[in-house]
Amino acid sequence: MVSRVIPVDPFDLVIFGGTGDLARRKILPGLFRRFLAGQMPPESRVIGAARSEYGDDEYRAEVKAALEEFIAKDSRPAKDVKAFLDRIHYVAIDATGKAGWSDLKKLLRSDVVQAFYFSVAPSLFGPLAERLHEWKCAVKDARIVVEKPFGRDLESARALNRTLGDHFDESQIYRIDHYLGKETVQNLMAVRFGNMLFEPLWNAQYVDHVQITVAETVGVNGRGAYYDKSGAMRDMVQNHLMQLLCLIAMEPPSRFDPDAVRDEKLKVIRALDPVDKNDIVRGQYVSEEDGESYLEQVEDPDSLTESFIAMKLNISNWRWAGVPFYLRTGKKLKARASEIAIVFKDAPHSIFGQELGRHRNILAIRLQPNEGITLGVTIKEPGPGGMRLVDVPLDMTFKDALGPDGDEIPDAYERLIMDVIRGNQTLFMRGDEVEAAWAWTDPLIKGWIERGERPKSYDVGSTGPEDAAVLMHREGRKWRDIKA
Structure with missing residues (x-):
């Protein structure tokens, strides 16, 4: 190709x-x-x-x-x-x-x-x-x-929007989020809206839950002063993960046009429910090695800033009512990986019996490393011995599927800069979108500050605090494994 x-x-x-x-x-x-x-x-x-x-x-x-x-x-x-x-x-x-x-x-x-x-x-x-x-x-x-960061709260974001707006029209302002320039993120829209196979299933009738994971192996070394005033919520959730959530959950735009796409993303943010404090888990990484723990890498030895956060979100609209969205991101985790997983519901009746186990279709969109998309399907395990079911992936890893050109996928910044030159704002955030995201984020941050909550400790190289696993387990679900 x-x-x-x-x-x-x-x-x-x-x-x-x-x-x-x-x-x-x-x-x-x-x-x-x-x-x-x-x-x-x-x-x-x-x-x-x-x-x-x-x-x-x-x-x-x-x-x-x-x-x-x-x-x-x-x-x-x-x-x-x-x-x-x-x-x-x-x-x-x-x-x-x-x-x-x-x-x-x-x-x-x-x-x-x-x-x-x-x-x-x-x-x-x-x-x-x-x-x-x-x-x-x-x-x-x-x-x-x-x-980014485009403000650190709603008030500062509004002030910055006003300042930029005094000298430039909204059509001239490109608020860049490099996650939106990744090939797989754009392919998410192509998979949803370009294939009759998926869009009819993209709703509460067929989807059990959605997981979004952005895991990092690096700590805050060298960025401690900035990061300790930000934390995982401001640094990652309010922008990167919020944008991924919007692309998954938005209604089909009338056309692939900058404002049409961003109008639908804005509707998703405005439909987000407030998050119960019991549906949020915050953590700080710790290590037995000197200088490796979070509190040793920031100026405040009593810092309450989170280096990990996991949360359960709900969207109050017809498409997603009753479907939980689970988000998690953190530093010093076991592997560097970013993934969106659409977990479909079980078949309403299994003709094979419960003894063959539970099998679900999962559409996994991998942002890094090795960008690609896999769809998990259930088949009969080859060989004699009766009916045994096994899950196998239909793999759409780009560098394999597209031949030599798969190794030449442009970096996110390359694509976004060229979009700026073309004047295409589709993959850039609009001012009202940024403000809506902060309007949802601010009360959550204010809540845990007022409660004086200390983040849970988690080991360097782990998958995060145990409470994050409990967040899923209490509803009979579990996080997908973080793999490099």
Whole structure:
């Protein structure tokens, strides 16, 4: 199968925070891969902007070093690296002052697509938007890309929306969530709405429950100061897991159009019930090794911030009434894995008898590692000896099913940046969507703070606190195993 690469229009992409970690690890390598794929027109340019007093050549050396670190040697031919670096420029700029803005304005072109990537701390989002407007750097249809966290509560999210809205229209603001750029997440919509097989079954009549798991093996090393003010709820549930939940639970949009899709996602958030305190489990990882426990990696030795959270959610609408959605995410767990599992109900009557055990169809959408989709079906175990049932997966792992092109699936950032250049907001959050998510999240956080609840301890390398398993067991269910 030959993948089709559609070039975008010529563009100027300014990366504020162009010397930062995200730019080095994801944005610049992703742009280079799009360049190799032939998706960047020759007239396109990438402009780094940061406080460092670099010239173009010095910044190009930084970009080259990033490519050498994050892209395999055989995937970066020297001539292509040189051609890509020729498109790189740099402006030393003060995000909160005047220095560098006139230089940036002179460098920018008004006859190409303009995009400004805010790869900086959230406190700089407002000042950057204000200065782009003040210095008349941005053309009428310019786009700004805003990284999470988009606020830390409803009040701050509203304030940020107002600040950005003072200078840019909602159609110009791209709130990026890299989870939505993953191939499997987009395939979730294709599976649901492109196959008659699944959509008629995608409701409370046939689905027993849904599980969403985002497990990490890393801790908070180096990010303790930020993470301890955030926690798993703000860092993961309010954005990443909420977006996955919306894509699973939303009604079919009238068309595959940015606002039509986001309208349906918003309805899901607004239909979420408040969560009972007994349906939430929070945890902190502990270790016998010095320096490995959560409390040893943050400044506050009595911190009540969670590094793990599991919860049971209910959606009050006709499609999902009575179907629990179980979410869990945490750090320092046994494996790195992200998965959505749609667990279908048992057959209403088993002609084989109860002694052959319980067998269920499970549609598992795997986001990482090894993106793909499997559908578990029940068949007869081969061989003599009578009727014995066994569950087997119908495997749709992309790199196997799509041949050589399966190994060339673009990184999420690559796809999302190209969508920004195209002006396609389908996979980006809208302002009212962000505010609705915070309006649901804030009371939960406020509740456990007021109760002074201490997170449950769990061992590094485990699946989380025992109470998370109990959350499922008390209703006769269990979490799917976390596998790398």
